Structure formats: structure tokens, C-alpha cells
Amino acid sequence: MKVSVLIFLMMISIDLLAQTDAELVNQTVDQHMIKGQIHFLCLDALKGRDTGSPGLELAADFIEAQIKQFGVKPAPGMDSYRQAVPFTKTKPATTSVLSLDGVELNNPDDFFILDADNVFIESNELVFVDFGLAEDYKDIDVKGKIVIANAGDGESSDPQSWYYLSKEKNKLASQAGATAVLELYLNPKAPYNFVKRFLASSESMTLGHLEKGQTVVPHLMIDASKDKTVEALKSGKTSLTINIDGIQKEELFSDNIVGYVEGTDPALKHEVVVYSAHYDHVGIGQADMAGDTIYNGARDNAVGTTTVLVSAENIAKHPTRRSALFVLFTAEEKGLLGSKWFVDHSPIPLADIVYCFNSDNGGYNDTSLASIIGLERTTAQSMIEEACAAYGLKAIEDPAKEQGLFDRSDNVNFAAKGIPAPTFSMGFTSFDAEIQKYYHQAGDHAQSLDYDYLFKFFRAYALSARLIGNADEAPFWIDGDKYTELGKALYNR
Ligand SMILES: [Zn+2]
Structure with missing residues (x-):
């Protein structure tokens, strides 16, 4: 008995000496926790997380409490986890x-x-x-x-x-x-x-x-x-x-949630990687066949929100060489507005943000894949592929270019400033009927997700994040991309 305990302790200490990024991911990513986070964000009580609604405020409270508990700190220059974004709502x-x-x-x-x-x-x-x-x-x-x-x-x-x-x-x-x-x-x-x-x-x-x-x-x-x-x-x-x-107008605020973990490498910690997703959805809408009017937005984007939470916990417990900024955007569904405000009022100078690894999701139809919108457009491609492969997933580039997805999520507001910014999404091979069955539909429920798949998906994201955060060189746009010149100007390359 004593001997086996001793061997066990020795194994742990050896493990601690040489823990790989994948091992660190496996230590913190927990399948029950993931399920709990998604289920909470999709509760009917949150009424579909419409921007400006009390339901979205509940989601914000939950996200803030989670990252605080993980040990994530407010960003430098901010005295809380909240970036208040001003909006004007107009009835026609x-x-x-x-x-x-x-x-x-x-x-x-x-x-x-x-x-x-x-x-x-x-x-x-x-x-x-x-x-x-x-x-x-x-x-x-x-x-x-x-x-x-x-x-x-x-x-x-x-x-x-x-x-x-x-x-x-x-x-x-x-x-x-x-x-x-x-x-x-x-x-x-x-x-x-x-x-x-x-x-x-x-x-x-x-x-x-x-x-x-x-x-x-x-x-x-x-x-x-x-x-x-x-x-x-x-x-x-x-x-x-x-x-x-x-015409009726109402001025209001809704918050981006922002958290920070300082990097460990004195030479690299001034470089910041953003891990982002929008946490809002479309609220209450037309009833579906089942009479359901609450658009819970499990895929879009409780899943993306959870990818960021999963990484926030992992990096808070095991910081990477680069600093990490976790940002959950409001008002994506209103026209990418929370992220637009963020890039125009960033607490971190944009030239210090070397990468934005966004997650947004419409749906999935292939659980052997992760579909990354913009995979082949930045030099992080091999890191993301490696991380996905570690969990048995194949990383593929945007399979539905006709949808213009790169320009339809928060990543594009970073790209427009020159910051390399792909979007990590659940596996899909085309924007087919299976996707449309849930995309912006009342039936996008937490119960209809495949959690065995998501467990792999979230670990693949968290591992990609670690590889990017720890790489000797920050990834950049590939030569000839639409945004390469803008990126060179931003970073003085
Ligand atoms: Zn979305």
C-alpha cells in the first residue's frame, strides 16, 4: 500500500516536471463543467440572450463569476471585467x-x-x-x-x-x-x-x-x-x-466581458493573444412548430462562449508565455457591434494584440472535424491542425465560402485592423439542411448537442490556444492575404 502510494506520488512529480501542453489541457477541461456552462447559458430564463435584455445580463453575471473563480484578472487599465458598450435602440x-x-x-x-x-x-x-x-x-x-x-x-x-x-x-x-x-x-x-x-x-x-x-x-x-x-x-x-x-429611441449599455492572464515569458508577455466569442443571441422570436419562441442559441454561441471559458480556466491555471485576453462580446447578432466597439476602445494597444482566436458557431454536421474559418489564412494553421489531431479531429478550412462567414463574425473587426483572426467552429462540410435546422432557430437547444464530440472540440481549441500562446514566434497572415499589408503596418513588420 505504502509503496504504491509512493510510486503514485513519484509519477505525479515526474509528470509535473515535463507536462506537455496537451497534458495541461487534459487536467483542466472537464466534461461535466462544459455541459453545465452550456446548459446555464441556454436556460429559458435567459430568454435567448438578446442584447439589452435582463437575460443577457444574467449570462454576463455568470461569465464574470466563472472567469473570476478561475483566477482571471481584469485587463490592465480596467477596474472590472466589464467594458460598457453604449447602444441606441430604435423602434421604426x-x-x-x-x-x-x-x-x-x-x-x-x-x-x-x-x-x-x-x-x-x-x-x-x-x-x-x-x-x-x-x-x-x-x-x-x-x-x-x-x-x-x-x-x-x-x-x-x-x-x-x-x-x-x-x-x-x-x-x-x-x-x-x-x-x-x-x-x-x-x-x-x-x-x-x-x-x-x-x-x-x-x-x-x-x-x-x-x-x-x-x-x-x-x-x-x-x-x-x-x-x-x-x-x-x-x-x-x-x-x-x-x-x-x-419613432421611439432608447439609449442603453450592454457589456463586453474582458479578462486577462499575464504571460510567463519576460520577452513575450507584452504580446497578447485574444480568445473571443460573442455571448449574445437573438432573443425571443417567431414560434416554431412546437410553439417554442425562445431562441436559446446553444450552438450560436453558447458553444463559442464555452470555448473561451474553457481556455480561460486552463490558461489561468497554467499561464502561457504570451499574455492572454479573454473577451466575450455583446451584440454580435446586431451587426458585430460589441467587437467593433472593443477594437475601437481596446484596453490593450492593438499593436500588442498579436492574434485573435475567435469562436462562433452556426451548427455542425460532421463530428470528425473542426471547421476553422480562415484556417489557411494565418501561419497558426499547423498549430491548430496539430491540436485538433491530438483529439482525433481534422481541422479544415471554411467549407462554405459562398456564405462569407469570415466577414460575418467578430473576427473580421480584428482583421480590419490588421490582427490575424480566424474563427474556430464546430465541424461542418457545407451550410446544409442539418445546419439550417438549428441556425437561428428556436430548436437550438443545449439538449440537442453531442457532448462527447464537444469534449474533443473544446480540448482542441484549448490546446490550439496553448500552442499559439507558447510559440516562439507569433503567427501572422500568410503572404498575399487581403489583410497582410494592414498587419505589416500595424506591427511595423
Ligand atoms: Zn454567432
């Missing part, structure tokens, strides 16, 4: 009339409201201001007038940048004393009929609160493929009526 207009010389245009076929407060305007004072950017206001007086501008900036055709520009244009017009902005929208890359479906939607959530004293002037997007309308507006000889009513 019940009345929206735009008429030109007494002829009403149709919402949303001819125009839609990008932003507005309730307002009634009758005016024949229209001024064309080119793109409506700062330099366009130099020599003209728009006080009390309606401003007509071309959408975009004449250079980029990226619809997302047009959208951010519109916010800027509204501020400029408002400051110059204009009463409304009408943007003439024409973009072959994203035609009017395409964007109207997203932007003229029912309820919307946008980043930011109004600054003190700032007002929003009504901002309408006009389909500029209709020549007659454009001519009339640009001529300045039109009388215009704008009547908007029923």
Missing part, C-alpha cells in the same frame, strides 16, 4: 412620408429612413453638397435647408464604410444647421434593393449614444437609380415634405 416610424412636389415616394421601394427623430418639414430650400463631407460645407450656407448628398465618398464602394460615413455626414449636416439629409444611393457592389432589406428593418440597434448637445436630423436614403427623382432633387427647385412619426 409608424408614419413615414416623403413627397416631391406633392407626389409621394414609397418606403422602402424609393427611400428608407436611416435615422431620424419624429419631425414634420415642408421646404423648397434644397442644397446639393456633393458627398456631404467636411470640405463640401466650406463655401455654402445650409442653415435651415435640406441637404442633398451623394452616398459614399466617391472612392470606396464598401457598403459598410458608406454606412459609417452616413453617421458622420449626419453630424456634419446637423452642425451646419441643415434640417434634413437626403443621400442619393447608387452602389453597384451593393444595390439599393439589397441594402434596404437590412437597413430599413423593423427594430434596430446602433453603436453609441448622442453626444451632449448633438441632434440627429432626419436622414433618408433615396434610390438613385431612379433618374427623375434624382434630377428633381439635384435641381433644387422642388418642394419637399417630410413627415416622420412614431
